Amino acid sequence: MAGRAGALAGWVALAAVGLISLAPLAALLAQPGQWPQSYALGVLHFTLWQAALSALISVGLAIPLSAALVHRRFAGKQVLLALLGAPFLLPVVVAVFGVLAVWGRSGWVASLLGLPIDIYGLPGLLLVHVFFNLPLATRLILQGWALVPPEHLRLCAQLGLGWRGQWRVLGAPLLRASLPGALLVVFLFSVTSFAAALILGGGPGATTVELAIYQALRLEFNLGGAARLALLQLAICRVVGILALRFARPVGFGAGLALADISLPRARWLVWGDRAILVLAAAFLMLPLLAIVLNGLAGLPDMPAAVWAALARSLGVALGSGALALCAAVALAALLLRLHSRTARGVEAGVMLSLAASPFVLGTGLFILLNPVIAPARLALLLTGLINAVLILPILLRLFIPALAQIAADYGRLSAMCGLTGAARLRHVTLPLLARPLGLGMGLAVALSMGDLGVITLFAAPDSGTLPMVMQRLMGAYRGNAAAGAGLVLVSATLALFYVFDRLGARYGHRI
Known part of the structure; x- marks a missing residue:
């Protein structure tokens, strides 16, 4: 029973x-209504453009960051890996506040440089989306690295393969398998981001489809226009979702014996590059979190x-x-x-x-x-x-x-x-x-x-x-x-x- x-x-x-x-x-x-054609085309163009840029920048930065995390052993590595999960749990409106506190017109960076910085519109959306999606893309690529048997790393070390050989044998196949899915997932999340667009976007040239739906319903009570925009949003999300399911496939490196972790040999300039990437990534993720805590305590x-x-x-x-x-x-x-x-x-x-x-x-x-x-x-x-x-x-x-x-x-x-x-x-x-x-x-x-x-x-x-x-x-x-x-x-x-x-x-x- x-x-x-x-x-x-x-x-x-x-x-x-x-x-x-x-x-x-x-x-x-x-729902009856006409397509707001000229307006919808402009909104659609900006939505796809900002989502494409967010995906390219996030995944492009995630490639060297994931490689640095794989190749380097350092104190605090587990803390940094845990930090990569923090933006996923962080409310978007709070993250936007943290980004504004660091990069805004009167933020820390503007005060340090002595120059006004205007991040509203496309720059602000990209900053917030990269803040959220860089850790996600890095995690997706690291999942591919986790499937590489340690024996392959040991063999690369024994054969003395340089960075070109390592890239040809391990890096390129891994990225060919993991990048399409990562790009599409980040693109989808950027298309459906509303809170960042509500706070940092707006205006004729920086309105996403979701923000346009909100304006049509709450400000204009245009049910027909909102319905047509929602169908447009649904079509975009469905296509990207199907593509993500199609391309997000595991990496096929074969089975291993789960030997101890083996670090690959790296040229000195690559070692220093890894260190610089890790420091910059940690600062990019930690500064908004620190701003949230410090400003929040003062504002209680x-x-x-x-x-x-x-x-x-x-x-x-x-x-x-x-x-x-x-x-x-x-x-x-x-x-x-x-x-x-x-x-x-x-x-x-x-x-x-x-x-x-x-x-x-x-x-x-x-x-x-x-x-x-x-x-x-x-x-x-x-x-x-x-x-x-x-x-x-x-x-x-x-x-x-x-x-x-x-x-x-x-x-x-x-x-x-x-x-x-x-x-x-x-x-x-x-x-x-x-x-x-x-x-x-x-x-x-x-x-x-x-x-x-x-x-x-x-x-x-x-x-x-x-x-x-x-x-x-x-x-x-x-x-x-x-x-x-x-x-x-x-x-x-x-x-x-x-x-x-x-x-x-x-x-x-x-x-x-």
């Missing part, structure tokens, strides 16, 4: 994801009381969204493992493409559906949590599918022999072994929902927003100190939640 109940839960979760994804699309297609006394109410709303949305995403992801993962391999791959690819659906596309469709029936502002927090849960599903599935498959392979037969089925097997076998990915998944889902500044801006009234929305409004009102304090509260709560759930999973779980 429990098996049937689990299968039913999986089908219900799949149907819910399909409904939430397809109903807004149907609403967008049915200036925070309005609205910050604490907004924090409570953010916590409620994040915890609800995380719990919903976790339940749906586990049910879907268990269902996919029951299905035929080809069917499971097709269903998983369809769910994965929901990552390519911008929250603004889903939010716009839901706004159009609900507006004739109920004021969308009354459901702002509920809809925000729901859409955030759907959009984190692809990442959670990548955590749970391999874990559940490994549990079934290692303990399935033994559980059957012991008569453990249904709820008893779930309690004594599955949950303890799945606790680690459950904790990590809940931490990721809650952290990403805490920092969301997307869907909430479409629905929430001025006095009912989440903490990122309050912080953005404080920045728009030139209350920098109050915004800095709110940013520190937001990032502290986000990192604390991630740490708590991750540690709970590690404490109560067992290694698979």
Whole structure:
């Protein structure tokens, strides 16, 4: 019975994801209106141009950074590797504030040089996107390096291959396999970036598609124009998402014996180049984080009381969204493992493409559906949590599918022999072994929902927003100190939640 109940839960979760994804699309297609052709073309051009530049710069810088991390052994290497994960958990609005504090008109760099620096528009968007995507691209390339058997490195060292030989034998094949996927993933994230465009973009020459959707809905109430722009955004994301799934393939260097780490010989000028790259990358990532902490501490006394109410709303949305995403992801993962391999791959690819659906596309469709029936502002927090849960599903599935498959392979037969089925097997076998990915998944889902500044801006009234929305409004009102304090509260709560759930999973779980 429990098996049937689990299968039913999986089908219900799949149907819910399909409904939430397809109903807004149907609403967008049915909405009457004309394409704002000249305006849409300009917005589309800027969106694709800034995303392409962000991808090229981020991946271009990630190549030497990943090579330096692979070839160099130094004190603090693990700290730097951990730092590469920090931007992923950092709320975008807080990261934008940190970048402005360092690179803005009155930022640290401008004060040091004695020159005014204007980073609004394209330069600011590129800075923020590189801040977020450089660590991501570096991680993607490092995953390829991790698949290189240590024996290959030992053989290169024994043969005395110089940097040209190392590049021909290892570097070039690795990059040919990993770069297309990395470029497309970074491009997709840059296309769907809203908070950075809202704060740093704007104006006729620096408006992205998502910012144009926001302006059409909230400023002009042009439902037809918003629907057409959302369809344009959806088409871009779907194409890029399909290409990313097509090109993001593992590197085939063969199997190894997991020998000790072997460093490749490097010319002296390459060694100094590696050191310079590591120092510059660490400074680029750490300075905005340091600015967030220092300015936030100074701005805590200036925070309005609205910050604490907004924090409570953010916590409620994040915890609800995380719990919903976790339940749906586990049910879907268990269902996919029951299905035929080809069917499971097709269903998983369809769910994965929901990552390519911008929250603004889903939010716009839901706004159009609900507006004739109920004021969308009354459901702002509920809809925000729901859409955030759907959009984190692809990442959670990548955590749970391999874990559940490994549990079934290692303990399935033994559980059957012991008569453990249904709820008893779930309690004594599955949950303890799945606790680690459950904790990590809940931490990721809650952290990403805490920092969301997307869907909430479409629905929430001025006095009912989440903490990122309050912080953005404080920045728009030139209350920098109050915004800095709110940013520190937001990032502290986000990192604390991630740490708590991750540690709970590690404490109560067992290694698979």
